[in-house]
Amino acid sequence: MSSRGGYPERSYVFSPSKGGMWIQEPSVTIRHLKPVLQALGIRERRQYDTRHTYATMCLMSGMNPAFIASQLGHSVDMLLSTYAKWISSTSDWRELDKLAVRV
Template sequence: MDLDIPRPKEKTIDPFTQEEADLIIDRLYATDHWPSGIYAAFFEFAFYTGMRLGEIAALQWDSVELEKRRVLVRRTVALKEVEDRTKTKKDRYVLLNDRAVHALEFAKAYAERRAKGSGRIKEFPHCFPPSKGHQFIQQTSDLHHQWRPTLKALGIRYRPPYNARHTYATMCLMAGMTPAFIAKQLGHSLQILLSRYARWIDGEGDWTEMGKLKIAPKLARSET
């Protein structure tokens, strides 16, 4: 008799709250070491666009259209190299809210200041160049050096930086945005979004839906 082969369990979705996200961002911006401020902009952009970390690290100014408030996602960082592809092998536009625009404006001012300094890197085609001598963030360990101490200092339960993407998705769902739009922003299929974030899609709306069913209780018959 054939046995059912169990499928691997999908990782639990464990987003931050919006309040936690803002605390993390504010703490990173408050650094005394000004070159490290770029990581604050990086994570503000991550929390408020939902882009994958590799996509943000690979984002270049030639893919940014601030006047149209959008970026073209067409590159990612893999094995310390920028590759002209995304995880899904499909380019997509991501629309920018005010927080994402703020992160890019900070990054632009940061790059201009870096270019005037004494560092060996003078050209900054990438939006979020690390504070050391590279043009782009090459590996997630560079992010963890900023991430872990920040969460510890704030007393926020540890979750990996990738969960910024989950945070954006759940914030959008709880704000009432349509799943189809959110899936497009994230570069997901609608089916994946619906299965992965089902409990945020249902959530508080469940009892609202139940309330649409009007059923009057029957009166108990008295015993004769």
Template sequence: MIDQLYAQKLNEGRSNAYVKKIHNLLSKALQKALKWGLIQSNPSKDAAPPSIHKKHKQVWTLDEAKGFLKVCEAENCLALFLVALFTGMRRGEILALRWNNVDLEKGVIHVAEALARTKAHGLKPKEVKTAHSERAIFLSPSLTEALTIHKQHQTDNPLDLVFPSKKGTYVEPRNLLRMYKSLTEKADVPYISFHNLRHTHATMLMRSGENPKVVCERLGHARVSITLDIYSHTNEEMQRKTAERFDQNFWT
């Protein structure tokens, strides 16, 4: 019956990833029922959800990222996109960020909220979804300097937002995306989704040989295995370089 459900959803045009989410949720529910003694076995363990062929995340090269930031500086919007590229924060986390969660002296951002759209109240900050998403992200010297300058140029800011709109309210996410697309065109760099700035940050860290545990904590992943799974192609590059370094160090 479970396999028939998966086949039905696929025939309806649902993606493999969507059906895999159904499988994961169903498996957890049945496992809880097994623990409570309501069933004798978990039938989802014998079901066959569709496999997911993961595509490599499209990211910028170092030169492309630098070219983009150069245009951002010329357009007086450098700080926001520096935060995106230098911290790996999600769009909602950036737009909900308040100065009371930014410690410029210690050089750290405390991620506690994310901007979300609600039917009742429109754009509204909410607590981040998981305990792992609530995290401290340490800042590089150049980012700390950029945020310091950005704060000095702010005037009226009733919501204490790091990146308010011109009216002092939350920035409409669609307006941010329009601005972002315009900047990529001016910089003449390949268009990637705003979320892929997060992937660009993580990929650069992984390729530089950074500890995956540190990358995991900066991104707010629950487990290192999730980070390594998402950036498996980058992890392969790291493994190859490690083998080459061992060989070089051994014989020299």
């Protein structure tokens, strides 16, 4: 089955190679990520930046910071010190005050 643009549909955006579970080769960025970004008209960025995008989108959608931190392998303190600028409403800050009591 093909998706939009004639590319085959897969479970992964970039399938693991060499039978591994994770994509660890730097060549993934050169061979796969850069051409995809270019085809989509998205400016070039590092593969690592997708972590920041994920964290930011999760925070902006109001997800639980403890859950996001565990997804990224961070402590809640690390997550909040890195991404606090993406928590913008006053209700978001009231929610974060609750974390300080429990930590």
